[in-house]
Amino acid sequence: MSMISFLKHIARKSAFARAFYWKTIFLAKAVRHNFFFPRRLMLFLKVRPFTMVSYERLKNAYELAEDIEKRKIAGAFVECGVWKGGAAAVMASVAGPKRQIWLFDSFEGLPEPTLHDGARAKEYASNRTSGTLASIGKCVGPLEDVRRLFFRVLRLPGNTIHIEQGWFQETLPAAREKVGPIALLRMDADWYESTKCILENLFDNVVQGGYVIIDDYYCWEGCKKAVDEFLAKRNIRPRIMRVDKEGAYFQK
Numbered sequence: 001m002s003m004i005s006f007l008k009h010i011a012r013k014s015a016f017a018r019a020f021y022w023k024t025i026f027l028a029k030a031v032r033h034n035f036f037f038p039r040r041l042m043l044f045l046k047v048r049p050f051t052m053v054s055y056e057r058l059k060n061a062y063e064l065a066e067d068i069e070k071r072k073i074a075g076a077f078v079e080c081g082v083w084k085g086g087a088a089a090v091m092a093s094v095a096g097p098k099r100q101i102w103l104f105d106s107f108e109g110l111p112e113p114t115l116h117d118g119a120r121a122k123e124y125a126s127n128r129t130s131g132t133l134a135s136i137g138k139c140v141g142p143l144e145d146v147r148r149l150f151f152r153v154l155r156l157p158g159n160t161i162h163i164e165q166g167w168f169q170e171t172l173p174a175a176r177e178k179v180g181p182i183a184l185l186r187m188d189a190d191w192y193e194s195t196k197c198i199l200e201n202l203f204d205n206v207v208q209g210g211y212v213i214i215d216d217y218y219c220w221e222g223c224k225k226a227v228d229e230f231l232a233k234r235n236i237r238p239r240i241m242r243v244d245k246e247g248a249y250f251q252k
Helices: 003-011 015-034 038-050 055-071 086-094 115-124 143-153 168-179 192-205 221-233
Strands: 076-080 101-105 161-165 182-187 206-214 248-251
Touching: 015 038, 015 055, 038 055, 038 086, 038 143, 055 086, 055 182, 055 206, 076 086, 076 168, 076 192, 086 101, 086 143, 086 182, 101 143, 101 168, 115 192, 115 221, 143 161, 161 168, 168 192, 182 192, 192 206, 192 221
Parallel strands: 076 101, 076 182, 101 161, 182 206
Antiparallel strands: 206 248
16 A cells, blocks of 8 residues: 555544645645745745645645736735635735735634535535524634734735735625725635625626636535626636636636
């Protein structure tokens, strides 16, 4: 049995083993793909404790941010669904000194899903499917962890980083004018209503040539449904690119 097969085997036994397995896989990929890029490797290693996304999705956020900087596309970097800030911090680390970074999250965890989100989401939320804006106690990322990563671990400049705390339905309508043009919009919202709210409020701000990342497109039924419905309603047919087994992105 190979080492990877052995780790997969023990990962089925407990939550601790699963966490160890995914951490090991992440570290192995980060080192292998960034051995000759030590600054990028150190960035990925620093943000690893502050993210739940795969190495592939973290690398995707880095590369799209880098592409925007190289093409000098104006607009903010925005993440909706921050958790502890790892993916957003990668984007912010690539950003030029004048680019604005906007982070939106309740910092209380996920709200209740709805029936649009399917049976797996219903089970995950312990049968709470009313869509109420109240935490189900899952994916809770404290705001202090985000601030620690951005300002103490990575020492990013505070004058370009804006953190908006609250449910998307409450914060996004009021913030979209302040945010202005968006070059990179990363959505990590899981549920149908949350994803729909992001698109309805921020998609028009995304500039031509900018990117939209959908962290949960192949993961949660409601997320994909919200994206597909929105694009169909707008008669938009982008080429949706798969990142890994869960994430996707497209260019506007």
